[in-house]
Amino acid sequence: MASGIKDKVAILGMGCSNFGERWNNNAEDLMVEAFTEALGDAGIDKSQIDAAWLGTAIEEQHVGKSAVPLSMALRLPNIPVSRVENYCASGTEAFRGAVYAVASGACDIALALGVEKLKDTGYGGLPQRNRGSVNDLFWANASAPGSFAQLATAYRAKHGIDAGDLKRAMAHISIKSHENGSRNPKAHLRNRITEDQVMNAPMVAEPLGLYDCCGVSDGSACAIVTTPEIARSLGKTDLITVKALQLSASNGLEAQHNSWDGSYFVTTRAAAKRAYHEAGITNPRDQVSMFEVHDCFSVTELVTMEDLFISPEGGAVKDVMDGFYDADGRVPCQIDGGLKCFGHPIGASGLRMIYEMYLQMNGRAGERQRQDDPSIGMTHNLGGFPHQNVCALTIVGREGV
Amino acid sequence: MDLGILATGGYIPRSRLQRAEIARAHAWFNPGLKGLAKGERAVANWDEDSVTMAVEAARDCLTDMDRDAFAGVWMASTSFPFQDRQNAGIVADALHLKRGLMTLDLASSQRAGTSGLSVALQTAAGSDGAILLTASEKRPTKAAGPLEMTTGDGAAAVLVGRGNVIARFLGGHTEAVDFVDHFRGEEGSYDYNWEERWVRDEGYMKIVPDAVNAVLAKAGVGAKDVDHFCFPAAARRVAGMLARKIGLPETSVADNLQAVCGETGAAHPVVMLAHAIERAQPGEKILITGFGQGCDALVFEATGALADRPAGTGVTGHLERRREDSNYNRFLALNNLMTMEQGIRAEVDKQTGLSTHYRNKDMAQAMIGGECTSCGTLQFPKSNICVNPNCGAVGTQEDHPFADKVARLNSFTADRLTFTPDPPAYYGMVQFEEGGRLMCDFADIDPDAELAVGMPMRMMFRVKDYDRKRGFRRYFWKATPVGSQKAKKG
Numbered sequence A: 001m002a003s004g005i006k007d008k009v010a011i012l013g014m015g016c017s018n019f020g021e022r023w024n025n026n027a028e029d030l031m032v033e034a035f036t037e038a039l040g041d042a043g044i045d046k047s048q049i050d051a052a053w054l055g056t057a058i059e060e061q062h063v064g065k066s067a068v069p070l071s072m073a074l075r076l077p078n079i080p081v082s083r084v085e086n087y088c089a090s091g092t093e094a095f096r097g098a099v100y101a102v103a104s105g106a107c108d109i110a111l112a113l114g115v116e117k118l119k120d121t122g123y124g125g126l127p128q129r130n131r132g133s134v135n136d137l138f139w140a141n142a143s144a145p146g147s148f149a150q151l152a153t154a155y156r157a158k159h160g161i162d163a164g165d166l167k168r169a170m171a172h173i174s175i176k177s178h179e180n181g182s183r184n185p186k187a188h189l190r191n192r193i194t195e196d197q198v199m200n201a202p203m204v205a206e207p208l209g210l211y212d213c214c215g216v217s218d219g220s221a222c223a224i225v226t227t228p229e230i231a232r233s234l235g236k237t238d239l240i241t242v243k244a245l246q247l248s249a250s251n252g253l254e255a256q257h258n259s260w261d262g263s264y265f266v267t268t269r270a271a272a273k274r275a276y277h278e279a280g281i282t283n284p285r286d287q288v289s290m291f292e293v294h295d296c297f298s299v300t301e302l303v304t305m306e307d308l309f310i311s312p313e314g315g316a317v318k319d320v321m322d323g324f325y326d327a328d329g330r331v332p333c334q335i336d337g338g339l340k341c342f343g344h345p346i347g348a349s350g351l352r353m354i355y356e357m358y359l360q361m362n363g364r365a366g367e368r369q370r371q372d373d374p375s376i377g378m379t380h381n382l383g384g385f386p387h388q389n390v391c392a393l394t395i396v397g398r399e400g401v
Numbered sequence B: 001m002d003l004g005i006l007a008t009g010g011y012i013p014r015s016r017l018q019r020a021e022i023a024r025a026h027a028w029f030n031p032g033l034k035g036l037a038k039g040e041r042a043v044a045n046w047d048e049d050s051v052t053m054a055v056e057a058a059r060d061c062l063t064d065m066d067r068d069a070f071a072g073v074w075m076a077s078t079s080f081p082f083q084d085r086q087n088a089g090i091v092a093d094a095l096h097l098k099r100g101l102m103t104l105d106l107a108s109s110q111r112a113g114t115s116g117l118s119v120a121l122q123t124a125a126g127s128d129g130a131i132l133l134t135a136s137e138k139r140p141t142k143a144a145g146p147l148e149m150t151t152g153d154g155a156a157a158v159l160v161g162r163g164n165v166i167a168r169f170l171g172g173h174t175e176a177v178d179f180v181d182h183f184r185g186e187e188g189s190y191d192y193n194w195e196e197r198w199v200r201d202e203g204y205m206k207i208v209p210d211a212v213n214a215v216l217a218k219a220g221v222g223a224k225d226v227d228h229f230c231f232p233a234a235a236r237r238v239a240g241m242l243a244r245k246i247g248l249p250e251t252s253v254a255d256n257l258q259a260v261c262g263e264t265g266a267a268h269p270v271v272m273l274a275h276a277i278e279r280a281q282p283g284e285k286i287l288i289t290g291f292g293q294g295c296d297a298l299v300f301e302a303t304g305a306l307a308d309r310p311a312g313t314g315v316t317g318h319l320e321r322r323r324e325d326s327n328y329n330r331f332l333a334l335n336n337l338m339t340m341e342q343g344i345r346a347e348v349d350k351q352t353g354l355s356t357h358y359r360n361k362d363m364a365q366a367m368i369g370g371e372c373t374s375c376g377t378l379q380f381p382k383s384n385i386c387v388n389p390n391c392g393a394v395g396t397q398e399d400h401p402f403a404d405k406v407a408r409l410n411s412f413t414a415d416r417l418t419f420t421p422d423p424p425a426y427y428g429m430v431q432f433e434e435g436g437r438l439m440c441d442f443a444d445i446d447p448d449a450e451l452a453v454g455m456p457m458r459m460m461f462r463v464k465d466y467d468r469k470r471g472f473r474r475y476f477w478k479a480t481p482v483g484s485q486k487a488k489k490g
Helices: A027-042 A069-074 A090-104 A146-161 A163-181 A193-199 A228-233 A266-279 A297-308 A318-321 A345-359 B018-026 B031-036 B048-060 B087-094 B110-123 B145-152 B195-219 B234-244 B265-279 B304-308 B313-322 B328-334 B356-361 B360-365
Strands: A010-016 A049-057 A080-086 A109-119 A202-206 A218-226 A240-249 A288-291 A377-386 A388-398 B003-011 B015-016 B040-043 B072-074 B102-106 B128-135 B152-163 B165-176 B228-229 B283-290 B294-302 B323-326 B367-373 B399-401 B407-417 B425-432 B437-441 B456-467 B472-481
Touching: A010 A027, A010 A090, A010 A240, A027 A109, A027 A202, A027 A218, A049 A069, A049 A090, A049 A345, A069 A080, A069 A109, A080 A090, A090 A109, A090 A218, A090 A240, A090 A345, A090 A377, A090 A388, A090 B425, A109 B003, A109 B040, A146 A163, A146 A202, A146 A297, A146 B367, A146 B407, A146 B425, A163 A193, A163 A297, A163 A318, A163 B437, A193 B102, A202 B003, A202 B283, A202 B407, A218 A345, A218 B018, A218 B356, A218 B407, A240 A345, A266 A297, A266 A377, A266 A388, A288 A345, A297 A318, A297 A377, A345 A377, A345 A388, B003 B048, B003 B110, B003 B304, B003 B313, B018 B145, B018 B328, B018 B407, B031 B072, B040 B367, B048 B072, B048 B087, B048 B128, B048 B152, B072 B087, B072 B110, B072 B265, B087 B102, B087 B360, B102 B110, B110 B152, B110 B165, B110 B265, B110 B294, B128 B265, B152 B265, B165 B195, B165 B472, B195 B283, B228 B234, B228 B265, B265 B283, B265 B294, B265 B313, B356 B360, B360 B367
Parallel strands: A049 A080, A049 A109, A288 A377, B015 B323, B072 B102, B072 B128, B228 B283
Antiparallel strands: A010 A218, A109 A218, A240 A388, A377 A388, B003 B152, B003 B165, B015 B040, B128 B152, B165 B294, B283 B294, B367 B399, B407 B425, B425 B437, B456 B472
């Protein structure tokens, strides 16, 4: 049995650009913005970085292919740089590369950076694009909201939940994230919204209305990781270490085998079990201090809280309505505003989630700082569609917890 | 063994545009249209063309038939989607027929359907296998013209051969006359028509009687013994005038479906034949005519085998499978008579790699998936490794056809973000009762009718994507609620 990643790698520094409609900035500007903050936070010189990973998904729309865009933007000294892509989970994929490199001993210090410049595509949502020459022959003409909306129909059918009740719980999720986003100076959307606004918003893909969908943004986020020993030798105390890194990719069961009912994520459940095991967590509802999950759509967040084994199956509606996941609830979810309001520059999102955990555990989250001394944070970064996806989970926490 | 018709099928698209709405829209421009503003016309959906309608008519015709015994699949139309790519070949491929058969397109005249039928009978007379003749039409018409009012979209299919025929072939005759009542030239997208009164007096009334009298003489059938006279032209009064002139019983004049469908061009004589056979009693004589640069006339006699034919949906059933549509703007948009601002999502390049297409043709055109011979799991598409998590056998899958299987709705949405010519885009996961599933587009969804998890769905052959830049289109199968399909009998 593998020993896992727990406490083998510490976060030395992190950075995150402002997310939003960055009309006046190129992807290069966003990368430098996030990196400059992370480098300053780490307190090292650029020359101390041994290797780097770039996460970006729709690269043809901004930076182009390969690792060169990162290496050029940061003027890295000809070190190994890899570009990784795994749908919307590309940011976590970059983090995984850097963390594993340090854990293996191949690097002392590694960099993970995610970036996406979506607002030059001309689209309101994610750009429409081809899915591969064979897939295009038969795949449904689906958009992201249309694919995720189907979670709602299947979830309702399975648990016998009234359409209005589910829609209200979904609305609460979005209202909560807007509330949280309003306290985050780097967030894309900082306005508060009401239930009436959500319930009466134009329909995008039934039953998802405008406020059930996250924003698409420009942005970049960055992490510099090293071993706990090196971090201490650089003068760092109260280390935040990586407790678990898990990834699960669909193998076609959901899309092709009738054992899946469409109401949950097969991958998230598989990855969550492994992540808790890796981190030594036996009762996640009590042991995890906070979550950042992939709330691309309100209903995604709702079912994800069951797939992460926090709410009981069919019980997320009640937890959501009880305020369990609110900023002042038992286990806050999306305390930074989430994809919904912090924004969703695809390649950056996974790292942005970890960034919030890092700030909260260091007591640097400003107005939205949790006062109960959070010690374990979990991020959930999902790419693809409910019936065909990749799910990347990260658990970070205080060293020794 | 008798020579004749072994089976018939029909297909009329679901949407029925109210003619009063067309006339109302054009009252300022052509108030004369009001005279034609009764009833409704069948309108093909944005993802239907003459090929997809021919496939649906053929599937209807082949209900419970052995598909391995055919000698040919032919398609008659004047509105083929491809000028140089055999359209009948697409029909045969969608039906997943063997390669060893004669596929053939019959074109260029409103007589294409009846001439095709005539030649199919001659060919089948000397052949071991039957000929499946499809006739289908989606005729382009200009806005505010009479043809927009009187035409409709639709298709029919007849299986012609020797055997236990439901209608025995008694004889056929063709008068070839280059009488140009209308034409559509190489450079033109629409028909050009000459004066209706001249067409009636010098065309219909002079050419049709010659053809009919000749065929009745050949067949040894008296004019007064004809029970069903199928004359496809839109004006009903002309059929009655012809019947009187020829001596056909007044009661024999068949409904030309003008009120409920419209004239389906080259397909219409075959649509009317299928419709007549659906209602015929054994022993009744059916006379069909096709008019266009002359006239074809064919005579059939219904047989006792009619009672043994399994019930497809037929022309009658498809006429009942209707949804009233009063949105003339949509008709204009879907028929490219109006330039719509489609938005940036319509700009995605839909190029098809022809090599990719050919390699995956069974999957994409015939909806062939896989059946694992190790564990029995059905799956779509067919793959190298079985998807059953408890199996995973490699290289065990055999071809399994899904097109005619019933599925249940597993999840769905109505998407207003993705581009479709007729929003919202309905799609979702359908799960076949015997195994296998796919996330696919839906067809002909009624926005007023509720979709529900668990409801039965059937597959229809449709256009998946149009590649406007290159003039190509690719086809695939879409799911539609079973309830929208009614059987023609009981």
